[in-house]
Amino acid sequence: MYDLTKVQNPEVLNAKSVDLVGGYRMFLPEKGSPFFLGGKLIHLGHVRNPTETYTPTEKAIDTAVYGANQTVLKVTTKIEETGAFETASVRDLRLRGLWAGSAVYTAGDAVLAETFAPSTEYALDDLVLPTVPNGHYYKVTTAGTSSSAEPTGWKTDGGTNQSGGVVFTDQGEIPAGSNIVVIPRNHASFNGMLVDVTTSAIAGRTSELFIAPNVSLRGDGYGSGRNGTDETTLKFAYTILSAGDYTLPATLGDFGTVKISGGYDVLGVPDKDVTATVDKIIAAYYA
Incomplete structure (x- = not known):
């Protein structure tokens, strides 16, 4: 019988060497984004099923010293890291707007969805509702002044409606939450910072x-919950871009930090310090 203490690292037998993932929290700060409604981050809610993929770009070093061309070495010149995750917090309209790649408007923003008015000057991208609600909202795609008459039979199939020199294009149904309007047709990627917190399932x-x-983040379809319907999730995909000359803030604290491709790992953060640490990272990002 082998003596295990002599054939393996004894630290492997130490309970402190064993850990289990208890969950993930993700935060997204981004300067000047329309998604943040005056705040500085979006909490991505109940996150699950995170995955990561590393794709190297290689350059072949060839030689023909013996007549025939041969590859003698391959050098990795770049590693692209991509990832994906799902959020089950599908009722959060900020997340739905982020997933759709569209702007989010509330009553405090400069662009509002207002009831159609006759003989009114409309600017490009203004949002308008019919005087008799039909559950849809419309965006001005040709600016101008409306006539004295409202468009009749507002189209609900993505088509256009005209009054005077103004063209209103159907943007779809108004999402739940009457004080918030999400534009679901303006698909685009989000670019900003990603803060990923991995917590332990073991107390202490x-x-x-x-x-x-x-990072570049975009909505990437739907995921299914336990029964495939009632807990449908929103899927996101992201690409980690070059971190450039980014450095961690000096206020971060005395934690272990490791510089890696695309950013930093901050290790050994006690649960009681996680929120304050994330706040410091985000505050420095906006400084």
Whole structure:
């Protein structure tokens, strides 16, 4: 019988070397984004099923010293990291707007959805509702002044409606929550910072933070819940871009930090310090 203490690292037998993932929290700060409604981050809610993929770009070094061309070495010149995750917080309209790649408007914003008015000057991208609600809202796609008559039979199939020199294009149904309007047709990627918090399922263990200061994020379809219907999730995909000269803020604290491709890992963050640490990272991002 082998003596295990002699054939393996004894630290492997230490309970402190074992950990289990308890969950994930993700935050997205981004300067000047329309998604944040005056705030500085979006909490991505109940996140699950995160995945990561690393794709290297290689350059072949060839030689023909013996007459025939041969590859003698391959050098990795770049590694692209992509990832995906799902959020089950599908009722959060900020997340739905982010997933759709569209703007979010509330009563405090400069662009509002207002009831149609005759003989009124409309600017491009103004949002308008019919005087008799039909559940849809419309965007001005040709600016001008409306006539004295409202369009009749507002189209609900994505078509256009005209009054005077103004063209109103159907944007679809108004989402739940009458004080918020999401434009679902303006698909686009989001660019900003990703803060990923991995927590332990074992009481007393520390958390790990991954900070990617430059990511491109987009909605990527739906996921299914336990029964495939009632818990449908929103799927996101992201690409981690170059971190450039980004450095962690000096105010972060005395934690273990590792610079990796695309950002930093911050290790050994106690649960009680996670929120304050994330706040410091985001505050420095906006400084």
